[in-house]
Amino acid sequence: MVQWSESERTIINGIFSHLDYDDLGPKAFSRCLIVYPWTQRYFSSFGNLHNAEAIMGNANVAAHGIKVLHGLDLGLKHMDDIMGAYAELSSLHSEKLHVDPDNFKLLSDCITIVVAAKLGKAFTPETQAAFHKFLAVVVSALGKQYH
Amino acid sequence: MTTLTAKDKQTVKAFWAKVSGKSEDIGASAVARMLVVYPQTKTYFSHWQDQSPNSPAARKHGKTVMMGVGDAVTKIDDLKEGLKELSQLHAFTLRVDPANFKILSHNILVVMAVMFPTDFTPEVHVSLDKFLAAVSLALAEKQGQEDPGVGVNLFRVTPARN
Numbered sequence: 525m526v527q528w529s530e531s532e533r534t535i536i537n538g539i540f541s542h543l544d545y546d547d548l549g550p551k552a553f554s555r556c557l558i559v560y561p562w563t564q565r566y567f568s569s570f571g572n573l574h575n576a577e578a579i580m581g582n583a584n585v586a587a588h589g590i591k592v593l594h595g596l597d598l599g600l601k602h603m604d605d606i607m608g609a610y611a612e613l614s615s616l617h618s619e620k621l622h623v624d625p626d627n628f629k630l631l632s633d634c635i636t637i638v639v640a641a642k643l644g645k646a647f648t649p650e651t652q653a654a655f656h657k658f659l660a661v662v663v664s665a666l667g668k669q670y671h
Numbered sequence: 672m673t674t675l676t677a678k679d680k681q682t683v684k685a686f687w688a689k690v691s692g693k694s695e696d697i698g699a700s701a702v703a704r705m706l707v708v709y710p711q712t713k714t715y716f717s718h719w720q721d722q723s724p725n726s727p728a729a730r731k732h733g734k735t736v737m738m739g740v741g742d743a744v745t746k747i748d749d750l751k752e753g754l755k756e757l758s759q760l761h762a763f764t765l766r767v768d769p770a771n772f773k774i775l776s777h778n779i780l781v782v783m784a785v786m787f788p789t790d791f792t793p794e795v796h797v798s799l800d801k802f803l804a805a806v807s808l809a810l811a812e813k814q815g816q817e818d819p820g821v822g823v824n825l826f827r828v829t830p831a832r833n
Contacts, residue, residue, distance in 0.1 A: 554793060555796060576793050580793065633777060637780060640784040641788035644785055647785055649707035656708050
């Protein structure tokens with residue numbers, strides 16, 4: 525089981541309590557599709573993803589970005605059993621969606637970057653470390669049910 | 672591994688022109704974040720008296736790294752050739768596991784997002800990410816090749832003395 529210090533819990537809860545999901549969800553997800561274009565393979569039904577402009581203006585991308593960012597809420601609610609909390613979503617991504625688990629890390633890097641851009645100087649190295657740890661645990665949990 | 676397009680190179684050069692004035696701060700912040708968020712990277716700096724993220728040694732290293740990045744921007748058309756010496760340094764002297772180049776690159780990108788949120792658009796992000804990956808590849812180039820120093824030292828002929 526992952527151990528969280530008081531400081532880490534405070535930082536992580538703090539980030540999420542001020543998070544604008546409707547703004548950062550689309551930003552993080554569209555960055556992922558733009559910076560790591562092979563991730564587009566899972567979204568052929570989303571319409572026009574031909575260039576950065578199209579991706580950033582795509583309503584399906586925006587909606588999905590919000591959905592995915594809210595997916596982190598599960599980890600936040602169950603910080604002491606993140607593995608258990610994501611068991612179902614992990615099976616979904618593996619058995620139904622067939623997503624290469626390496627992609628979870630790519631998306632988490634993009635989430636980090638858009639949160640960093642939003643928080644600016646407040647995104648200190650210590651804040652980054654706590655957030656990184658949280659995302660890494662979620663990413664690991666999502667990959668757990670793959671076999 | 673995708674090559675840099677003309678657009679990538681243009682984007683990187685233009686963004687670098689905007690941010691290079693702050694390269695020392697960028698470097699210091701990137702190295703500090705690397706040491707804090709990925710503490711395993713501290714193993715390369717055991718020779719520093721003070722391994723804390725804001726130590727003079729860490730700041731100086733950030734400056735050194737960004738000078739290297741700036742240099743790489745000027746050699747963007749042939750990174751393999753342009754970074755040959757730095758590649759030898761990282762492969763044979765420093766012996767850096769190339770996975771760490773990815774870690775430092777990520778932290779450079781985080782700092783760009785923190786310091787230049789409006790300029791660090793998704794388009795700039797992708798070009799810069801590709802550029803740093805290309806630089807990392809060039810720095811890892813010499814890994815697995817023979818250390819040229821070994822052969823030279825073994826067979827050096829001592830000059831005759833009168």
